[in-house]
Structures are given as C-alpha cells and as structure tokens.
Amino acid sequence: MRAVHDRGGWPGAGPIDRSEHHLEDWERRTDAMVQLLASPDKRVIRVDEMRRAIESLPPEQYESFPYYGKWLSGIEILMVEKKILTREEIDRKVAELEKCGR
Amino acid sequence: MEIGARFKPGDRVRVRSGNPPGHIRTPAYIRGKTGRVEAVQGLFRNPESLAFGGEGLPRQPLYFVGFNQSEVWGRYDGSPLDTLRVDIYEHWLEPA
Amino acid sequence: MSDDEHRPHDSDGSGHAQNSLSPFARRAEALEALLVEKGVFGRDEVQQMMRAWAARSPADGARLVARAWVDPAFKARLIADPRAAAAELGIDVGTAATLVVAENSETVHHLVVCTLCSCYPRTLLGIPPDWYKSLNYRSRAVTDPRGILREFGLDLDRRVEVRVLDSTADIRYLVLPRRPPGTDHLTEEELAQLVTRDSMIGVEDPRLEPAQGGVR
Numbered sequence: 001m002r003a004v005h006d007r008g009g010w011p012g013a014g015p016i017d018r019s020e021h022h023l024e025d026w027e028r029r030t031d032a033m034v035q036l037l038a039s040p041d042k043r044v045i046r047v048d049e050m051r052r053a054i055e056s057l058p059p060e061q062y063e064s065f066p067y068y069g070k071w072l073s074g075i076e077i078l079m080v081e082k083k084i085l086t087r088e089e090i091d092r093k094v095a096e097l098e099k100c101g102r
Numbered sequence: 103m104e105i106g107a108r109f110k111p112g113d114r115v116r117v118r119s120g121n122p123p124g125h126i127r128t129p130a131y132i133r134g135k136t137g138r139v140e141a142v143q144g145l146f147r148n149p150e151s152l153a154f155g156g157e158g159l160p161r162q163p164l165y166f167v168g169f170n171q172s173e174v175w176g177r178y179d180g181s182p183l184d185t186l187r188v189d190i191y192e193h194w195l196e197p198a
Numbered sequence: 199m200s201d202d203e204h205r206p207h208d209s210d211g212s213g214h215a216q217n218s219l220s221p222f223a224r225r226a227e228a229l230e231a232l233l234v235e236k237g238v239f240g241r242d243e244v245q246q247m248m249r250a251w252a253a254r255s256p257a258d259g260a261r262l263v264a265r266a267w268v269d270p271a272f273k274a275r276l277i278a279d280p281r282a283a284a285a286e287l288g289i290d291v292g293t294a295a296t297l298v299v300a301e302n303s304e305t306v307h308h309l310v311v312c313t314l315c316s317c318y319p320r321t322l323l324g325i326p327p328d329w330y331k332s333l334n335y336r337s338r339a340v341t342d343p344r345g346i347l348r349e350f351g352l353d354l355d356r357r358v359e360v361r362v363l364d365s366t367a368d369i370r371y372l373v374l375p376r377r378p379p380g381t382d383h384l385t386e387e388e389l390a391q392l393v394t395r396d397s398m399i400g401v402e403d404p405r406l407e408p409a410q411g412g413v414r
Contacts, residue, residue, distance in 0.1 A: 007337045013337035016258065018331070026222060034246060051153065066222065098218075127366045127367060131313075184362075190366070
C-alpha cells in the first residue's frame, strides 16, 4: 500500500492547474517560521523531521489541506513531540484568538 | 573517488524492493528497477534516521542513477530515448 | 487581506466576520505567538525572514543563466561549482542543500520534479509555484513528462531525450536552458529577461524576446 506522499506515478492524475495565487500573509509567515526553526543557528527541527511529520498526516488531510496548512500541522506535531509546546497550549491559544475576533 | 563508495559511474545497479516503515526517500515507483550510475553525488547523512532525531551516521554515498523510461513504466508514451534520473542512497542499491 | 478560495469554510457555517482570520491563519498566528512567548524566536526574526524570502525571485537564477550564455568560462564554473559561481554575482545560496546545474543541449531537455514533497532550488528561484507542488505534477512529471510539456506549450521532437530529474535527496536542480537563436544582439540584461522561472524548472523554453516587465 503506497504512502500518500509518494506520488510519482500515482494513478488518475489529471491536467496541471497552472493558476498561481499570491501567498497570503499567514502562508509567508508559516514559511518563515519553518525556515527559522530549521536554520543552522537554531536547529530546533530538521527538514527531514518536518517531511516525516507531514507524511504522517491522515491521507485525507494530506490530499486536501492547502500546502502551508500541512506545514502548520507539521510544526505542531514537532513542537509537541519535542515538548516545546503542548497540544492544550496550542488549542487554548487558538480559542483565545477566536474569542477576540481574530 | 569517494572513500568506500561501492559503485562508480557506469555501473548497472538495481534498486532494492520492499516497503519498510519510516521516512524513506526512495520513491516506490523506482524500487526493483534497474539503471546505471551516472554520478556519485558525495557522502550524505541518512534521512531515514535524521527524520526521527537520529544523527544519520555514518554518511554514505548518494548516487545519481539513470533509468530508461520505457523500462520503468509498463506503458510509456514518450520517446524511447527518454530517461529518468533519481538520487538514491547506497543502502538502497545492489549490483545488477 | 482578500478572501481566497483556498480557505476552508468555518465549521459553524456562519462565514467570515469582516476582520476574522481563516482557521489556518489563526493557527499560524497562535503558533507564532506561542513560539515567541517561549523564546524560540523573536517576532522581528519572523518579519526579517518573511522579507528575506519575499526578496528572492527567479531573477537571480536568470542572471546566472544569462552570464553563462555570454561567458563560456563562467558557464564552466557554474556547472562545476554553482555555489561559488552564484557568489560571484552576489547571490548567497546557503548550505542547506547542494545545487546542481543541468544543462540542456540540442539532444537533451531536462525537467525537474520532487515526487515525494516539493524540493526546489528556492535560493535561486524563490518560493515554488503552486503547480510545482501539486499532486498532479508530482505524479505525471515522471510518467508523462511530454504530456506536461505540451500543456505548457512545448512539443519536443522525439529525437530529443527528455530527462526527468526527481529531487529525492539534498540535491537541488536548476535547469540551464539553451540560449534562443537570433539573440546575438541582446545585452546580458536583456538575455536575463528571456530566462523565465519555468524555463529553469524545465517546463518551457526561454522567451524569444525580452519581456516588458522583467523576469516572472
């Protein structure tokens, strides 16, 4: 059974959608956070760990999340795994932001 | 050229088969296929270990391996000249 | 901030309030806030990194290609040691990945893909386009490269070898496309305008005439 990320020759692939979207602020921010976390002076995560974390996402998420949504999931998985954050802290902060209308 | 490199440019090699768990950088579509070493890219740490916080040591040779498209796919509609090149770690290769 | 069709719906179906973030944007903000609180990085570092990557564009890669077209000795240096050659032009490609330049010829046309994720020579081309990261591209670049090239408007003779490079490890590939015919009269700067991002990925050939607005 093929892993969901191993896409070379995946059946049923269709035409290439060539439309491009300007990255939203949160996407550029997510990109920047990963570059910082993986940077030589911080080395909080390795790129290989990030890939592994994203590969571990449930197939439906892997196939439907926007690209940087998967990166966010990867950051969360690794921050919890490395005990830098807890799941509860993340959920609480998200709920806080939602409550203030963010 | 590389100390301890098992293969050199021109060698025919087969990519190992199998589906081990973990973070693997050998694509499924190329496993079990036979190709030719085009270049030795240098020594690199093993991503299978790096992905889980390991050090990925000892570094091992990474090979730029070329395949004929017509031999990779059961049905290939391009030109018989077309090729595919993939970077493969030494532990995923055996002599063909 | 404009609405974007990539945003998922709110789970309560109420739609977005005027100023509220999409769920992903909120998670990004939450993570940044928490990581700043924990001292993992500073807010200014994030801003700086965002600016640094916004500044990177295919124009850097295009300059390397144009210089290689006019200066055979530079081309040889570019192929032998892309990092050093880029540094000659003031471009810092960092040490995270090794760059390899794949030179097109009369008989070989290269196409780059990362079937396992989205590896891309970001330090020379900036952030990759959506289609490069798409599941369809990652699937078909290896099985049907000529079909993809035709979708991008390039129909290659069967006597030309289409060589697909799957970036599975720490090597990042930059295609060095062929200089278009009839360009002897162009300056190096004008030549750089012919070199599109997509010609350095390999899905198309360079332009035949300089663009009005510079490299895209």
